[in-house]
Amino acid sequence: MQNNYCIIMAGGIGSRFWPVSKTECPKQFIDILGTGKSFIRSTFERFLPVVPPQNFLVVTNAMYKDLVLRHLPELNERQVLCEPMRRNTAPCIAYAAYHILSKTADANIVVAPADHLVTNETEFQRIITAGFNFVSQPENSNALLTIGIKPSRPETGYGYIQTPDAGCPNGQVTKVASFTEKPNLEKATQFLQNGRYLWNSGIFIWTLQGILNALNTHIPQITAVFDTGKNIFGSADEQAFINQNFGSCPDISIDYGVMEKSPHTYTIPADFGWSDIGTWGSLFVHAAKDNANNAVKGNAMLVNTQNSVVNVENGVEAIVQGLDQCLVAFSGNSLIVCRLADEQKIKEWVAQLNAKKQ
Amino acid sequence: MQNNYCIIMAGGIGSRFWPVSKTECPKQFIDILGTGKSFIRSTFERFLPVVPPQNFLVVTNAMYKDLVLRHLPELNERQVLCEPMRRNTAPCIAYAAYHILSKTADANIVVAPADHLVTNETEFQRIITAGFNFVSQPENSNALLTIGIKPSRPETGYGYIQTPDAGCPNGQVTKVASFTEKPNLEKATQFLQNGRYLWNSGIFIWTLQGILNALNTHIPQITAVFDTGKNIFGSADEQAFINQNFGSCPDISIDYGVMEKSPHTYTIPADFGWSDIGTWGSLFVHAAKDNANNAVKGNAMLVNTQNSVVNVENGVEAIVQGLDQCLVAFSGNSLIVCRLADEQKIKEWVAQLNAKKQ
Numbered sequence: 001m002q003n004n005y006c007i008i009m010a011g012g013i014g015s016r017f018w019p020v021s022k023t024e025c026p027k028q029f030i031d032i033l034g035t036g037k038s039f040i041r042s043t044f045e046r047f048l049p050v051v052p053p054q055n056f057l058v059v060t061n062a063m064y065k066d067l068v069l070r071h072l073p074e075l076n077e078r079q080v081l082c083e084p085m086r087r088n089t090a091p092c093i094a095y096a097a098y099h100i101l102s103k104t105a106d107a108n109i110v111v112a113p114a115d116h117l118v119t120n121e122t123e124f125q126r127i128i129t130a131g132f133n134f135v136s137q138p139e140n141s142n143a144l145l146t147i148g149i150k151p152s153r154p155e156t157g158y159g160y161i162q163t164p165d166a167g168c169p170n171g172q173v174t175k176v177a178s179f180t181e182k183p184n185l186e187k188a189t190q191f192l193q194n195g196r197y198l199w200n201s202g203i204f205i206w207t208l209q210g211i212l213n214a215l216n217t218h219i220p221q222i223t224a225v226f227d228t229g230k231n232i233f234g235s236a237d238e239q240a241f242i243n244q245n246f247g248s249c250p251d252i253s254i255d256y257g258v259m260e261k262s263p264h265t266y267t268i269p270a271d272f273g274w275s276d277i278g279t280w281g282s283l284f285v286h287a288a289k290d291n292a293n294n295a296v297k298g299n300a301m302l303v304n305t306q307n308s309v310v311n312v313e314n315g316v317e318a319i320v321q322g323l324d325q326c327l328v329a330f331s332g333n334s335l336i337v338c339r340l341a342d343e344q345k346i347k348e349w350v351a352q353l354n355a356k357k358q
Numbered sequence: 359m360q361n362n363y364c365i366i367m368a369g370g371i372g373s374r375f376w377p378v379s380k381t382e383c384p385k386q387f388i389d390i391l392g393t394g395k396s397f398i399r400s401t402f403e404r405f406l407p408v409v410p411p412q413n414f415l416v417v418t419n420a421m422y423k424d425l426v427l428r429h430l431p432e433l434n435e436r437q438v439l440c441e442p443m444r445r446n447t448a449p450c451i452a453y454a455a456y457h458i459l460s461k462t463a464d465a466n467i468v469v470a471p472a473d474h475l476v477t478n479e480t481e482f483q484r485i486i487t488a489g490f491n492f493v494s495q496p497e498n499s500n501a502l503l504t505i506g507i508k509p510s511r512p513e514t515g516y517g518y519i520q521t522p523d524a525g526c527p528n529g530q531v532t533k534v535a536s537f538t539e540k541p542n543l544e545k546a547t548q549f550l551q552n553g554r555y556l557w558n559s560g561i562f563i564w565t566l567q568g569i570l571n572a573l574n575t576h577i578p579q580i581t582a583v584f585d586t587g588k589n590i591f592g593s594a595d596e597q598a599f600i601n602q603n604f605g606s607c608p609d610i611s612i613d614y615g616v617m618e619k620s621p622h623t624y625t626i627p628a629d630f631g632w633s634d635i636g637t638w639g640s641l642f643v644h645a646a647k648d649n650a651n652n653a654v655k656g657n658a659m660l661v662n663t664q665n666s667v668v669n670v671e672n673g674v675e676a677i678v679q680g681l682d683q684c685l686v687a688f689s690g691n692s693l694i695v696c697r698l699a700d701e702q703k704i705k706e707w708v709a710q711l712n713a714k715k716q
Contacts, residue, residue: 018677301711303696303703312693319376319707321696322684328695330688335670337686337695338661338679345661349677353659 004132005107005208006051007096010040010060010068010114011083016279016343018350019334020311028114029067032283032311034297039115039277040071046118047110049125050132055107057081057099058114059092084243090257091222091249093204094215095242098226100208102234107208108132111254116201117286119273127171127270131205134173134266142213144259145173145205148198148267149274154188157278159200159255161267166195168269176265179255198269202276204254205268214264219257222249280327280343284309300328309340362490363465363566364409365454368398368418368426368472369441374637374701376708377692378669386472387425390641390669392655397473397635399429404479405468408486413465415439415457416472417450442601448615449580449607451562452573453600456584458566460592465566466490469612474559475644477631485529485628489563492531492624500571502617503531503563506556506625507632512546515636517558517613519625524553526627534623537613556627560634562612563626572622577615580607638685638701642667658686667698 014027021027028040035042044056053074060068062082069077081095093111100107110128118124127147135143148161150170162177179200183191191197206214216223225248226233229241250257259265275282287295287309294302298312303321311329312318320328325340336346372385379385386398393400402414411432418426420440427435439453451469458465468486476482485505493501506519508528520535537558541549549555564572574581583606584591587599608615617623633640645653645667652660656670661679669687670676678686683698694704 301707301714303707304700316691316693317711318693319696319704319711320694321703321707322700323695326680328693330693333674335674335676335686335688335693336678337681338677342662342680345679346677349659349661349679353675353677356659 001050002052002055003104003107003136004051005055005057005100005109006047007093007109007111008040008043008047008056008058008114009089009092009111010058010064011086011092012113012115013061013086014115015347015350017283018329018346019331019336020313020329022332022334025067026064027277029064029071032277033117033287038071039117040068042118043112043114043116044072044074046121046124047112047128050128051110054079057096059083059096060114061086082239082242084246086251087246087249088251089254090215090219090252091246093211093254094219094222094226094249095246097208097211097215098230098233099238101212101230105208108136109204109206109208109211111204111206113202113276115277116203117273117275117277119286121272123170123270123272127268127272128205130171130173131268134268135205135207135210140266141207142210142264143173143206143266144210144214144262144264145266145268146176146259147201147203147205148269149201150269150271151192151197151199154185154192155199156182156185156188157282158182158276160188160191161198161200163196163198163267163269170269170271173266173268176259176267179260179265198267199274200255201270201274202255204259210264211258214258214262218261219250219252222252222257225249280309280311280329280346281340284340307340359408360410360413361462361464361466361494362409363413363415363458363467364405365451365467365469366398366401366405366414366416366472367447367450367469368416368422369444369450370471370473371419371444372473373705373708375641376687376704377694378671378687378689380690380692383425384422385635387422387429390635391475391645396429397475398426400476401470401472401474402430402432404476404482405470405486407483408490409468412437415454417441417454418472419444440597440600442604444609445604445607446609447612448573448577448610449604451569451612452577452580452584452607453604455566455569455573456588456591457596459570459588460596463566466494467562467564467566467569469562469564471560471634473635474561475631475633475635477644479630481528481628481630485626485630486563488529488531489626492626493563493565493568498624499565500568500622501531501564501624502568502572502620502622503624503626504534504617505559505561505563506627507559508627508629509550509555509557512543512550513557514540514543514546515640516540516634518546518549519556519558521554521556521625521627528627528629531624531626534617534625537618537623556625557632558613559628559632560613562617568622569616572616572620576619577608577610580610580615583607638667638669638687638704639698642698665698 014021059081300318372379417439590599658676
């Protein structure tokens, strides 16, 4: 366990949860579900039984450094790696890998977004442990393992992982046949019936050498940038080096840049009550509902309203009447009322609203 | 003109415009239409050409005294009559009449709510002047005159005045055949076609003696209360007397208590762009609309939304999507989203919400 590292990716700005999640305090720092803990806090605690506290790294935007330390006071500030700008997941993961390399050459790493929901933490820890065990075997040192979630509905909001055979049991590592993009409903329905498809959770397990080799092979533009500062990682000059050079990395995801190209990809089927809570709709699926199937947070009186999400911050009172399958959310100085079916466009509307301000 | 008095009734709590209008600052003190002036300010200015400033009286709740003086700095504080509790329009009008009686026995009085909209002020002043001229003729000293508005639609939110004949011209006083309650849509449609019906504006013109006689005849319980303090009105003890005795008055409207019973009722047909702006829907009728027939006030971005009212206070930004014939309003710490068709229930919902607080 002393070689286990956890990289928490916490740089998102969460605009799909506007206005509750905003650039100033995005989703990972909020207790959207009302569990009493922010997403990043829950994520940290979920990994604590399998990763020592000093082996956590949080990669985030520089502006969130203080927020991270406030939510995870167990970390020292050198465990918070600050990106000067957003560059997608591949440069984020590479940065953390080079930082770990400055301390040890022998590490098993789990990489996870800061803002997922897991309801069965014991099963989660069993799966992560199985993944660590797999990659730490010498013959698997180049394996790139993705947690694959057993699908329970024809979800069109997730990417899928195809396995060679149907019915691979939970916790048993298998080769990846292919990664697929988010499907349309027809395809998602086929995937669900087919039995060979898993949801791509975006949670990865690999060794330090495995991911460095893969980055070097598939995105050498990134390793070239970091190689120039190889001796600087872990030193007092690391942040200055990152500030100067991070922007030279291409903006590319680890999925597109590495996983879809590598021959060493594996998946481990799992079922631990997972959601990426990427949208108000997925929150709705997981939240407690009232008798009319509404998910309500805050002081709201609902009249003749069904199948809706109402989320108003403390100190605000609301009357909501006559809605069906809608979202009503108020936070800070911002209000949204929209149809849940159209929530994928929230990001776009917020961008338009912000553009009008300038 | 020196005998003309104006009583502005400004004691309402405007809960039908919740949350923009609240008990702390009700509708009459708000610029809901965005004209640049509050309703009470507009009402005052509308009467100024026909009533000297020292002859205005505003009757309101004690808690609104400072608000009245802030909106009407031309008045001195003895022109603001404070009711210790709400007792409907008859006691309100009686209080003001006794106050005027302490100064003069010879007054023509116009009584108007503080929160109506008039778009043609010149025509308004012509009608009020015609009304003053009528009641100031000695043979009409007991006449009780109501401004009757030529109806333009089968409105179910107003009471109606039936006249003896159809087609009475604007500005010409005629007897009232009967007052009617708010009709249903079928009846309102008949009224509109019939040509003998006018909307009851709630604006009254009479002489001081005329209204005192009528109150004495039809609601002697009220004049009995005020007669006990006849010598106190206009003195430094008036407020103390009112505070002690006002609560003994029955809670009764001038319409029900006097107008529906008196044989001396008259009306003067008028058409000066009037609305009582009693509801969000009537505001909608009078507000400027965007291309999708929405009335929008504040920083709101509307997407695929039609025939709706969106009203958010300064400093709040809103995204509203996918609504039709709805109201979205935010003010203070309160939000409402509802169907405009159901807005008559807002009062009731607000009462329920407030009951939950206790």
